[in-house]
Amino acid sequence: MKTYNFTLRQLQYIVAVAEMMSFRGAAELCNVAQPSLSAQVAEMEAALGVSLFERDRRGVLLTSAGQEIIRRARRVLVEADDFIEAANRFVDPLAGTLRIGVIPTIGPYLLPRVVPALRKAYPRMMLIWIEDKTEVLVRSVGHGELDAALLALEADLGDLDHDVLATDPFVLATPPEHKLSRGAKPVNRSQLRGERILLLDDGHCFRDQVLEYCSSAMLEELGFRATSLPTLAQMVSTGAGITLLPSIAVPTEAGRSQLSVRSFSRPEPFRTIVLGWRRKSALAGTFRKIAETIRTELRTLSGRGRRRPTAAR
Numbered sequence: 103m104k105t106y107n108f109t110l111r112q113l114q115y116i117v118a119v120a121e122m123m124s125f126r127g128a129a130e131l132c133n134v135a136q137p138s139l140s141a142q143v144a145e146m147e148a149a150l151g152v153s154l155f156e157r158d159r160r161g162v163l164l165t166s167a168g169q170e171i172i173r174r175a176r177r178v179l180v181e182a183d184d185f186i187e188a189a190n191r192f193v194d195p196l197a198g199t200l201r202i203g204v205i206p207t208i209g210p211y212l213l214p215r216v217v218p219a220l221r222k223a224y225p226r227m228m229l230i231w232i233e234d235k236t237e238v239l240v241r242s243v244g245h246g247e248l249d250a251a252l253l254a255l256e257a258d259l260g261d262l263d264h265d266v267l268a269t270d271p272f273v274l275a276t277p278p279e280h281k282l283s284r285g286a287k288p289v290n291r292s293q294l295r296g297e298r299i300l301l302l303d304d305g306h307c308f309r310d311q312v313l314e315y316c317s318s319a320m321l322e323e324l325g326f327r328a329t330s331l332p333t334l335a336q337m338v339s340t341g342a343g344i345t346l347l348p349s350i351a352v353p354t355e356a357g358r359s360q361l362s363v364r365s366f367s368r369p370e371p372f373r374t375i376v377l378g379w380r381r382k383s384a385l386a387g388t389f390r391k392i393a394e395t396i397r398t399e400l401r402t403l404s405g406r407g408r409r410r411p412t413a414a415r
Contacts, residue, residue, distance in 0.1 A: 107149040110182055113175045115142050116154055120172045123162050180246035180380070188384035196388060197226035203239035203251035204231055207308045207331055208375060211350040212252065212396075219399040220392065236307045243380055250389050255374035257307035262378035263386065265393035268400050272312065272346045272371040274364045275338050275356070282344065283362030290367050294319040298343040300334055303327040308373070312346045315371040335359040348373065 118128035118139075125143075129136040147154055154168035164172065190198060204213065213231060220229060232239075232248060239251040240260050253259060255266070274294075276283045282293060299321040302309040308331075324343050328334040331347065335355035338345050347355060347363070356363050377393045379386060 108146050110179070112142050112146040113179055115139050116146060116168075117172060117175050117179060119143060119155060119162060120164060120168070125157075125162065176245055180244075183246050184380075184382070184384045194226065196224050196391070199228045199230060200249045200385070200388075201230045201232060201247070202377075203242060203248045203253075204233050205236055205239065205251075205253060205307065206233055207302075207306065207348060208252050208254070208350070209233045210331075211348075211354055212375070216396045216399045220395060223395045224392075235305045237305065240378075243378065246380070249383070249385055250377055250379040250392075253376055253378050254307050254311070255376045256311055259376075259378055261381055263381045263383070264376040264378040265390055267375045267377060267393060267396050268350075270348045270350050270373050270375055272315070272366065272373070273349055273352060274344065274366065275335065275347045275352075275361045276344045276364075277338060277341045278360055278362050279341070280344065280362065282364070285364070288365045288367040288370070291315070291319055294321055294344075296320065296322070298322045298324055300324050300337050300343045300345045301327060302331070302334060303329050308348065311371070311373055315346070331355060332358075335361060346371065350375075 115128065115132060115134075118131045119125055122128045122131060125140055126136055129139045132139060143154070150171065152167040152171070153165050154171055156163040156165055209231070217229070220227075232242075234242075236253055236257045236259075239248065239253065240258070240262060242248040243251050243262060244260060251262075252267075253262075253264075254270075255264065274282060274289050282289060282297070294316060297319075299312075299316065301312060301323060304327070326337065326342070328337060331351050332355060334345050335347065335351075336359055337343070339359040339361055352363055355361065377389055377396070379389045383389070
């Protein structure tokens with residue numbers, strides 16, 4: 103059987119140095135004395151026969167060999183975490199701590215509805231929620247920093263596996279006095295032509311989805327870009343322009359802002375809310391149970407014209 107002249111702990115050290123770009127910062131992150139960490143890194147470089155880092159007074163840089171080795175080291179550490187997690191799940195598959203990410207256009211509206219049901223269904227499980235943009239969450243799940251994330255399927259989810267929770271149609275939100283606020287029929291996309299639209303800032307996948315739907319309507323995007331849906335709704339309520347909102351946000355945002363809301367005619371714009379996790383994760387079975395609990399709770403609490411979700415297998 104082949105032997106290895108490095109340890110998982112040494113892999114953790116070199117990844118920490120790459121993350122912090124500092125030996126001192128890496129030592130603090132790993133809760134170890136800097137001389138000890140530096141010696142372990144040097145020992146691993148000697149074992150591999152390559153230099154991973156360039157060191158000078160300005161800081162630390164990854165060598166070309168270091169970039170490739172660190173990428174592979176991250177993958178090994180993720181697999182090691184899954185190895186341990188798989189053993190733990192045989193003891194109790196529905197206990198322990200899970201770190202789950204959620205994008206800002208889903209978190210404030212979905213979590214208050216489903217977290218109480220998750221606590222009731224899995225009393226031995228602690229869920230830690232982390233809010234961030236899609237790109238950051240997908241990378242964090244891939245690197246093992248998060249176990250899973252609530253995302254929109256229409257965004258780039260990389261190699262994540264997923265289960266569908268719900269479809270979330272978009273609606274038109276306007277000031278009450280706006281001409282498009284009048285009428286009971288669904289709005290046609292062509293009626294948006296020439297309107298002034300407010301959107302979220304770059305990096306929000308919801309912004310990209312709205313732009314894709316509105317691409318043929320020749321709208322004028324206003325210079326102000328909101329960092330959140332509440333800010334977007336407040337700006338629309340002042341008469342600054344129109345916008346699109348996901349249906350899941352309407353009860354909250356229309357309730358605290360002066361907005362008129364109308365649905366779109368078919369084919370209506372929508373996104374697909376999913377729970378995503380690493381492929382071959384030891385927690386896949388647990389996440390599918392969590393996804394089913396969320397789907398059931400959403401059907402119970404808010405079936406307001408939303409399509410019935412279908413699990414992706």
